[in-house]
Amino acid sequence: MITKQVNEWDKVIQKYLFFYRDDFFELPYLSNSPQRMVNSITKIPVVQHKAVEQAIYTNSPFCTGVMHYRKIEEGLWILATNIKIEQNIIAKALYDEAEVSDYYFLSFSVFEYGFPTGNALTDKVMLLSKCWTFYKPKTVVSTYFYKGTTGKFCNLVFNKKWAEKNLSSQILDKGEELQKFLNRETGFLTWLDVVPNLDKMSNEIWKVLENNNKESFDLMNLKNEVCKTIITFFKTTLETSRIQEYKSLSNIDYSNVAKAEKIILHHLTSPFVGVEKIALDVHMSPTKLKAIFKSVFGSSMLQYHKEKNIQLAMQLIQKSDLQIKSIAIATGYESASKFTAAFKKRFGILPSEVLRPN
Template structure:
C-alpha cells in the first residue's frame, strides 16, 4: 500500500504533491497517472478567485492510503461527490464511513479535519469535488446567510454528509471539465453550490451539534434508507421504518434527520419526485398517468408537489 500525507490545498499545489508521490504527468490543469501506477486522470477548473472544481476518474494498480493533516484554521473547505459504485473507506476522529454511490456520497469537510482515506486497487473511482476558501465563502454565501456564520466561522473540524439526490446527480451529469465549455461548466458549478447551501441552510447549522451516532444505529439507518430507495412509489409508514431500524419512533426521526439532513417523509418525497421526473422524461405516460402511478388522487396535488420540488410544472418537462 502506498501512503500520502498532505494538507488541504488548492488543486495546483495538490497536483504538484501527487506528481512527487505517484508516477504521473502534469499538463496545465490536468494530471495523468503513469501506466505503472494505474489508469486515469484528474482535471480542475478555477471558477473564481478562491473557488475550484475538480473531476477525477481513475483505477489504481495498488492500494492508496491518504492521510490528511489538519490546518490550524478553517481556511479551505472541500465538498466531495462520490459518483462510482466503488467503495472508499473514510475515517476521521468523529466518523467512519464507507463512501460510494450506494452509501454516503456527498461530504463537506474543512481544513482542520484530520482524516484517513483508503482507495482500493483495481476499482474504478469517479469523484467530482468543489474547493473554496473562507474568503470566497464570506463574500459569496455568508454575506446573505447570517444563520450559518457561526458554524463556518469556527476553527473546529467541520464534517457534514449529504446524499446524492436527483438534483445533485442531474447537475453533475451535465458537466465534464475535460469537454464542456467554460461558461457551461461555471454555470452548472454555481447551481450545484446554490443547491448545496440551500440544503445546508435547512439543517439549521447554527444549532448546537448533537452527540456522535453509534455505528450500529448508523448501519440500521442505512438499511432503512435502502428500503425507502427501493420503493419510491410505496407510501412510507414511520412506525414500520422505526421498527425496521430497531428504534423508538422519536429516536428514529431524530437520528434520520441528523444523518440525512431531512425527515424520513421528506426523503421519501424527494425519491418520489425523482421517480416522477424519470417517468416524465421518458415520455411513456402523460402527466395525469404519472401522478396516478405515484399515488396522487388528483392532478392538482401532483402538480403542486412537483413544482414545489423542481420549480416547474410536470407539464413543462420535455421528454
C-alpha cells in the same frame, strides 16, 4: 499530520507514499489550497501531469484515472476525479504549517462497486454509493477508497473571502448561521445523499471539464454549475440543525471517527458489531466516540449501519434478480419478515412493491 516546511514534502512522499497499514495503502497530499494540492499530487511518482490540459493522469497498480482541475475565478476552484481503485487506499489531507490555509472543501462522490450475489450466472451486481463531505481549513481528513470501486468525485474549493462575497447573499435567511459555522476553527461533516439529482450535477460538471480545448472551454457554464451546486448544498443542509449546532473537534477525533466508519462499512452485511467493540478498535471511550460520530455523520453508529444497510437492500432489489429472502440474508437480517418490516418502515412500501429489473 502537519508538515513543518514546504521543502519537506519530498521526504513525506518518500516515507508515507503507499505505506501499507491496516489493509490500506496511504496516499498523502497537501490541502492548504487547491493549487498546493495540485502541486503536491504532481510530485507523486506514479502520476503524469499534463499542464496544458490542466489534468493529472495515473495508471498504476493502486489506481487508474484522471483528475481535472480548474481555477474558475479568484478564490474558487474545482478538482474533479474519475478513478478506478485497484487496491484499498486511504487518502490523507495534510497541511504545511508554513503556508496559509484558508480554503474550504466541499466534496461529493458517486462510486460504483460490485456486490457479490452468489449467483453463478451473475456473480455480482453493480451498485452506487453517494456521499457529500465538507471540511474546513487545517482539518486533517482521511478518506477510504475500496478496491474494485470506480466512479467520480468532485472537490469544490473556495476560500473565506469568496464565501463571504457569494454565499451569504444567496442564502439570505441563513447567511449569518452559515458564517458562524465557517468561522469555527476546524470542521468535517458528511452526508450520505443530501442533495437531489447528484448524478445529473456530476455529469454536467464532468462534461464541461472534459473539454480540453482552451478556445472553446465554457468557463462561464462551469462557474454556473459549480455555484449552483454549492448554493443548493448549503440551502438543503441549513434546513436542519447539524451545521448550526456543530462544534469543532480535534484532528485525532476526525481520524478515529473515519476508522469507526470503516469498521461499520466492513461489517455492513452483518448485524451491527456494537459501539463498545468499535470504540475498543479505535482506542476511544464509547461515550466520546458516540458523541463525535453523531456530530460528524448526523446519526448514531447503529442508525448509520441501518441506513447504509437498508439502502444497500433497496439497490439490490432495484438492480438484481435476487429473491427477497436472499436479499434479506445478504444484508444480515435474521428473517425475511424482519427485513420486510424494516424496509416498510424506512421506505413506506414493501420490498415486493419495488420496481425490479426486467
